[in-house]
Amino acid sequence: MESTWSFPSFRSVSIYFSGNLFDCASLVIFSYTVMTCYNYANGYSLLTYLEYPIILAQEFVLIYLVLLYKQILSSETVKWAAAYFLVTAGFLLGILPPALLTILAVSGNKEHS
Secondary structure: OOOOOOHHHHHHHHOOOOOOHHHHHHHHHHHHHHHHHHHHHOOOOHHHHOHHHHHHHHHHHHHHHHHHHOOOOOHHHHHHHHHHHHHHHHHHOOOOOHHHHHHHHHHHOHHHO
């Protein structure tokens, strides 16, 4: 099951957000994280979804640099980042139920059906 959340999905959802760069970036990170975890949990070959972790790494570097440049890197930011990585690790290690990933992946693809 190849599934991705594409840019038009973000445009349609972003009208509900304030237009803040971090709101849009969080949607990108959320969708690529869900799809990376879903593909990993279901045993797909890394080459079929390698683009997701690469894009995630780029996003993290860019967000870090923006936060550093704007001098808004705070302990609150570190707490949210730690929560994100703990939840992601929970999915990748099988601590959190893979069925939740399936629900998230399928619900994100309803726009493409």
